[in-house]
Amino acid sequence: xxxxxxxxxxxxxxxxxxxxxxxxxxxxxxxxxxxxxxxxxxxxxxxxxxxxxxxxxxxxxxxxxxxxx
Numbered sequence: 001x002x003x004x005x006x007x008x009x010x011x012x013x014x015x016x017x018x019x020x021x022x023x024x025x026x027x028x029x030x031x032x033x034x035x036x037x038x039x040x041x042x043x044x045x046x047x048x049x050x051x052x053x054x055x056x057x058x059x060x061x062x063x064x065x066x067x068x069x
Contacts, residue, residue, distance in 0.1 A: 017050050025058030029066075 027034045030041070040048045053069055 017047065018054050021051055021054035024056045025055055025062055028059070029062040 024034055024039055026035055028036075037050070040051050043051060
């Protein structure tokens, strides 16, 4: 998890933020313990809002995948 916290600084544009959010959602889907609040800890308000919007999007995709199985 510390690795993700350190690399959020690279997530300044939409595609990088999208990648970070999709990675966190996938790790959660795998059952790994990850605290998204910690990942977003040092982000600006705008970055944090963008991150959680994208994270919720990817979480919904994984929920749909799980319900189809």
